[in-house]
Amino acid sequence: MECAMPMSPSRVPPLPPQLASNSAVPDGRIPPATSAAVSSRPRFRVRTGYVVLALVLCLPLLCAVGIAGYFRLSSATEALRSSVIESVPGQWDKRFAVHVGGLTLGLVRFGSLFFNLPPEPKAALETLHGAEVGVYKLHDAPSALDYSAMFTAADKCMRRRGWERVVGVAQGRQFVAVYMPRNLRTVKRMACCVAVLNEQDLVVASARGNLEPLLALATQRLQGHDLSLGDVRRRVPKTELDRCQ
């Protein structure tokens, strides 16, 4: 089909040499479809090629980063680990560090839909959105530990990241510090970071998730039980204050 609109020869754009030499195309009349195909097709092919090439090149890199991520702790956990290790003199060896992120756990959750799991593991899977743990060992037992300095250093680096210590315990050769985000508002986005030093072994761990499913299960289970501490209290011997009074 020919273009019905008459065009003056002066307004016609110059043709590429290969088209200009084509005898099938009359002078001054260019079929629009042919022109678009000629001008865009090679460019599109080049772009697709580049994208495919980039993907092929990046895929191993992305896989490597993803796999390496399983063995790298998050910044907060890493900071807690560093602060404790720096406060305890000696040479530390890394035993292992594992980090399971939201994507992996999401896939596990999705996979669990196809299985008929009991409510407890199901609630646990729904609760956990990320978890990591690192285990380190000190070569030689330290002569003395300054727990105050350890708490101060850990508090300082964690506070900078928006974490607040909720529990701190130090006794003998044991040290425990538990941190939670300062702006904790809802059980749907809970997070916790823990450091435990026992003799020469240090364990740092962190977990984040939504406690709603676990809470719902716990509430359901507790409904049939008496929550009063009366029974517990009766088993516990009289406290010192009771005796005082």
Next chain:
Amino acid sequence: MIGTVTLCAAATLALGAGETLPGQVDFGAFSAPKGDGEFVEVNVPTGLIALAARLVEKEQPEVAKLLNSIKLVRVNVIGLDEENRAALQKRAQKIREDLAGKGWERIVTAQEKGQDVSVYLKMADKGAVQGLAAVVMDGKEHAVFANVVGDIKPEQLAMLGDKLHIDPLKQIGDTTQKRENKPKEKAEE
């Protein structure tokens, strides 16, 4: 005594924010003992209290209501040794003096076999308990400093003591409630 204080605190734990609340006591920072001495510090955020409240709200709505009224709790247990004993006794004495000077009511005093227990209450004008502070020197073993901040009604304290079978807490609640009722009775007369 430590068990009781810890139990009371554990039932009503919460974390304070940066600003000082009316019933908040600044115990200052504590250092862990150098040797094998015990050191425990607990600050539980409000979020966890809300969680605990949700856990019991169906079975015990009054306890859930009380938990929701708690704003802050801090508990420190420090093991005493030769190095820190004198300093901690001095600090405990200073805290007691400060509390007395700031209008806190000393409602429990127990001194027996080296134990020195003091429990203070800070009351609001409308009769609610704004803060509860406990300073305990447990012989030669521990020093305990606890502070509960909130907007707690005296009957809630008594109820909690009753539900959890913690007689001292029940007594505190009853005493506070009686004190609150006295002016009303006088006004009626």
